[in-house]
Amino acid sequence: MNAFYASVEVIEDPSLAAKPLIVGGSGDRGVVASCSYEARAYGIHSAMPSAQARRLCPQAVFVHGDHARYSEYSRRIHDVFASFTPLVEGVALDEAYLDVSGARLLFGPGPRIADAVRRRVRDEVGLDSAVGVATTKLIAKLASKAAKPRATLRALDPGPGVVVVEPGAELDFLHPLGVSALPGVGPGTRSRLERFGVITVGDLAAIPLDTLTASLGPSLGRHLHELARAHDDRRVEPERAVKSVGHEETYARDLVDADDLRREVVRLSDAVSARLRSSGLAGRTVTVKVRFHDHATITRSHTGPYPLDTGPELARAASSLLERVDSCSGVRLLGVSVSGLAAGASRQLSLDWVEQGRAAAGPGWAQASRAVDEVRSRFGEGAVGPAALLDERGIRVRRTGDQQWGPSDDTRQGKS
Numbered sequence: 001m002n003a004f005y006a007s008v009e010v011i012e013d014p015s016l017a018a019k020p021l022i023v024g025g026s027g028d029r030g031v032v033a034s035c036s037y038e039a040r041a042y043g044i045h046s047a048m049p050s051a052q053a054r055r056l057c058p059q060a061v062f063v064h065g066d067h068a069r070y071s072e073y074s075r076r077i078h079d080v081f082a083s084f085t086p087l088v089e090g091v092a093l094d095e096a097y098l099d100v101s102g103a104r105l106l107f108g109p110g111p112r113i114a115d116a117v118r119r120r121v122r123d124e125v126g127l128d129s130a131v132g133v134a135t136t137k138l139i140a141k142l143a144s145k146a147a148k149p150r151a152t153l154r155a156l157d158p159g160p161g162v163v164v165v166e167p168g169a170e171l172d173f174l175h176p177l178g179v180s181a182l183p184g185v186g187p188g189t190r191s192r193l194e195r196f197g198v199i200t201v202g203d204l205a206a207i208p209l210d211t212l213t214a215s216l217g218p219s220l221g222r223h224l225h226e227l228a229r230a231h232d233d234r235r236v237e238p239e240r241a242v243k244s245v246g247h248e249e250t251y252a253r254d255l256v257d258a259d260d261l262r263r264e265v266v267r268l269s270d271a272v273s274a275r276l277r278s279s280g281l282a283g284r285t286v287t288v289k290v291r292f293h294d295h296a297t298i299t300r301s302h303t304g305p306y307p308l309d310t311g312p313e314l315a316r317a318a319s320s321l322l323e324r325v326d327s328c329s330g331v332r333l334l335g336v337s338v339s340g341l342a343a344g345a346s347r348q349l350s351l352d353w354v355e356q357g358r359a360a361a362g363p364g365w366a367q368a369s370r371a372v373d374e375v376r377s378r379f380g381e382g383a384v385g386p387a388a389l390l391d392e393r394g395i396r397v398r399r400t401g402d403q404q405w406g407p408s409d410d411t412r413q414g415k416s
Contacts, residue, residue: 001077001121002128002149004094005034008073009063011126019061024050026062029250029332033065037151070094073125080120084113089236097137099236114162134165138232139174142181170230175202182227184220192216204228242281246289246337247271254293254330261327261334262319266388268336269314270397277373281341282307286317289335290325297333300324307342310369311386314338 001007005023010016020039024032030050042057053060074093081088084107087099100113107113114131121129132143143163150157165173179198180190192215198204204212205228213221226232247268255261265288276282286308287301300321308314318336375384385395 001094002130003034003036003040004073004127005065005070006036006039007127008070009065010036012069016061016063020044020057020059022050022053022060022062023065024053024062025064025250026050026054027252029252035060037149037156041151041153041156073127076125077121077127080117080124083120084117087236087238089238089240097140097236111162111164114164118161129161130159131162132165133162135167135170136230136232137234137236138183138227139165139170139230142174142177145181171205174228174230175200175205177201179204182224184223184227189216189220189224201228242279242341244287244337244339244341245272245275245279245281245283246287246335247275248289248333248335248337250291250333251331254332255334256328256330258327261322261331263388264334265318265322265336266311266315266386267397268334269318270311270386270389272336272338273309273311273314273369274373274376276309276338276341277369280343282309283338283342284308284340285338286314286321287335287337287339288318288321288325289333289337290322290327290331291333292327293330293332295332298325303340307340308338310366315386 006021009021009023016036018038019036020042021036022032022039022044023034024030028051032044032046032048032050032053034046035044035053039053039057039060042060044053044056044060050062054062070093074090077094078088078090078096081096081098085098085100085103087102089097091097098113098117100107100110103113104110107116110133114133118129118131121127128149130144130147130149132140132145132147134140134143143165147160147163149159177200179185179193179201182201182204185193193204196203196207196211196215198207204224207225209222209225212225215221216224249264249268255264284305284307285301285303287299289297289299291297302317302321304317308317314336372384381397382395385397389395389397
């Protein structure tokens with residue numbers, strides 16, 4: 001999709017059309033999640049600090065965003081994809097790979113399918129998109145970028161919408177691109193490659209494999225060596241296993257007080273456990289992520305004997321990990337995640353729980369958690385929750401996407 005979050009906000013509020021619109025955290029510690037092409041004309045882009053974006057375009061309109069709303073639009077988009085082929089691999093809410101090899105007899109060649117997909121997404125969902133058509137995922141991804149609009153302060157170039165790279169023309173398309181177009185080439189890798197005179201993908205393809213592996217390591221060196229030659233045998237995978245579920249939050253002010261940190265651990269654990277149960281998953285490894293005032297970041301993990309999916313269990317494990325961290329300098333960001341996932345939280349009742357003072361985390365909490373899920377489903381997420389989350393504003397639970405892009409200034413909530 002083109003500027004997906006920002007485009008959805010314009011559909012929901014047409015008064016935002018043609019304005020430099022930024023979706024993200026508007027506070028000093030926020031980041032840009034998405035922005036309209038009118039904002040991109042000022043040099044604003046995703047992942048840019050919001051404070052920098054505001055300096056580049058003081059008249060920008062900030063919207064904090066709504067992950068649930070974007071998920072609903074994503075579902076509608078994927079319904080369109082699925083009507084062309086069952087082989088759809090979602091990469092993000094607004095991006096997917098479609099294997100249409102078996103659909104050509106019904107819908108025509110790849111370029112015709114691409115046009116049809118764009119037209120239906122526009123007609124049925126109201127969003128514009130860019131499509132790349134090629135024989136591999138790598139080339140299709142890069143072709144979709146080439147199909148996107150380009151913004152300047154004078155005008156918006158709508159772009160071609162569809163870019164097709166015919167079989168046999170992959171290297172002609174790939175080699176003139178800047179080397180940073182390849183996945184795995186960040187600023188550090190690009191800097192090292194530039195020492196070898198590598199500017200384009202074609203330059204990279206001319207570097208011997210031994211030289212790349214010696215400079216970048218065997219894994220990354222071989223990976224880039226293959227990509228530079230357009231070798232990509234990855235298949236479209238409609239079903240990809242979830243590896244972890246987590247929540248993290250950046251705070252407008254550093255947290256120092258131990259009680260505040262414990263309360264946030266409970267809040268984050270409650271959110272993670274709800275997502276696990278809604279997906280029918282549980283996990284054995286609990287990880288706490290801490291970012292300090294100076295941006296230094298650490299993680300601490302523990303793998304237990306049985307899978308967890310209830311808030312009290314996760315909060316207990318995460319709090320124990322956090323107690324080992326010296327947080328007196330101030331915590332800028334806190335996160336809780338669960339990995340080592342499996343279906344359901346099956347376990348055998350054990351007297352060890354009672355002996356270790358863990359009876360409260362036993363199977364009884366599974367029933368209580370399911371009851372909480374049912375109450376929230378009927379009356380809203382703020383209807384019931386841990387007592388630690390209650391304040392003068394009610395029960396403040398975390399939802400998927402909350403604080404995903406950093407905090408918003410209290411004076412700039414919503415539009416500003």
